[in-house]
Amino acid sequence: MAVAAGSATATCLDVGVTIAVGIFELFTYAIPGSLYLAFFAYVVGRAHWIDLAAVTRMPVFLLVVAIVLISYLMGYLAYPVGELANKIVPRHRQNHTRNDFLRRNPAAKDREYVNADPFLLLAALQLHDNEVATDVTRLRATGLMLRNSAPPMLLAAIAAIVELFVGHSPVFASTCAVLFLAGFFALIVQARRLGRWASMRTLEFGFWLPDIDEKFRADS
Structure with missing residues (x-):
């Protein structure tokens, strides 16, 4: 029982370290990408090309996932x-x-x-x-x-x-x-x-x- 608990704890620690490194790597690209995204969102909103109010009415989960993915890709491409x-x-x-x-x-x-x-x-x-x-x-x-x-x-x-x-x-x-x-x-x-x-x-x-x-x- 103690061995199993120790193995489970070690597994959780390994997963936690992996997730932490992944989040750090993600933020390295996502933060600059989010700035690009904010700029282009301002431009298209200022030019009335896209209704930003309609975009914000999307489901919150899908909106957050879309922002994170687009920010990461834009940050990677704009490197x-x-x-x-x-x-x-x-x-x-x-x-x-x-x-x-x-x-x-x-x-x-x-x-x-x-x-x-x-x-x-x-x-x-x-x-x-x-x-x-x-x-x-x-x-x-x-x-x-x-x-x-x-x-x-x-x-x-x-x-x-x-x-x-x-x-x-x-x-x-x-x-x-x-x-x-x-x-x-x-x-x-x-x-x-x-x-x-x-x-x-x-x-x-x-x-x-x-x-x-x-x-x-x-x-x-």
Whole structure:
């Protein structure tokens, strides 16, 4: 009886972990996708192409499922747009994560792993201790979420500028345009910062991986 209860508890824990990871991955795409969905819903509603009031009269369960699925798909399909936005926005500082790490940790100067590919190093970290690697994965995923949320902000700023000329509240429209445009640049900057933090954490965790230098030295 105790063994069965223990097995059931372990199974529930495994399912819970799987669901948690799935929800985190879903939100990484769904949050930017929901912003795209909100923008397009505003455009079609403002142009009177679709009766949004009729859409909201759908069964709540079906409406929620449709919003989640569409948001996820739009966020997934629009992933290259976020990557393009990241390339377009100028960088005020270069990414010298390795140099910063070595300056803070001189003992790692002659370590082989420091020059390894960061994604390969993250894979090694996941094999050694997946729970520790989750911290790096969280930083990377959050950075991608912020980066992919930037283009909808730019679209919203463009829509606000249009409303400045065709709408009835120019002060509100101009305020929204400034805020959305500032949000676009702020999200890109914060995404890059989180990316640097993720790379730094990968190097810091890699410092304590046993035999990691021998592995990369053998591969080279």
